[in-house]
């Protein structure tokens with residue numbers, strides 16, 4: 001089991017931000033997590049990464065039981081996390097290659113000397129993600145799309161069991177977004193690749209590899225399970241409380257306000 005949450009709630013300032021979350025993610029079961037602004041997605045990810053702990057309920061991530069083990073460091077070494085907050089913490093002055101290398105040590109910045117093997121691996125990932133051409137460029141000079149690819153390569157350096165992509169297409173133009181989604185699809189199809197949790201506001205980013213979807217609304221699970229069951233005009237209209245139509249094209253869902 002990759003994630004096992006039973007009756008998990010999280011309270012902040014007297015109010016439940018997450019309420020009675022029951023959710024299981026099995027190995028190699030890729031999930032999309034859909035929710036509007038303020039639905040609690042960030043808090044859910046913070047829980048999974050052990051940046052915060054549940055107020056109530058039982059939680060186990062990658063076999064580590066919350067509350068019973070000191071897990072922060074151990075857990076985070078097995079989770080590849082791509083998010084704006086990781087991006088903001090990177091050192092200015094590191095080039096793309098160094099950013100990717102640092103992923104081997106789960107560090108922000110490069111303090112250890114990478115072995116030849118680690119260097120080879122970083123080069124392989126830079127190539128896989130299509131960012132080898134700008135490996136020597138300063139990270140901060142890269143475009144948003146280029147940065148995201150580098151961050152995904154960085155996250156894969158430690159061969160994580162779980163890869164969390166938190167709104168990875170934010171700020172990307174149409175082409176960069178589709179290229180990034182193609183890379184995500186390839187990673188999802190790797191035999192020894194990680195289980196992916198893909199967090200987004202956008203229905204059209206729910207790729208066919210995300211066979212399961214979690215719909216989060218006002219801190220509660222509105223529904224979860226088989227993507228094709230959930231991504232229908234009826235369910236999405238109720239979920240968003242606005243009449244919408246879902247149409248499918250090349251196994252991708254598209255949403256339009258009715």
Ligand SMILES: Nc1ncnc2c1ncn2[C@@H]1O[C@H](COP(=O)(O)OP(=O)(O)OP(=O)(O)O)[C@@H](O)[C@H]1O
Nearest residue numbers: 012013015017035036037038039040041042043044
């Ligand atoms: N310290 C806090 N005390 C009380 N409520 C908070 C606190 N921090 C955040 N919230 C509220 O918790 C709710 C969930 O926030 P969260 O950041 O998880 O949403 P989100 O789904 O990630 O949204 P977005 O898509 O906009 O990033 C929001 O309504 C937010 O205003």
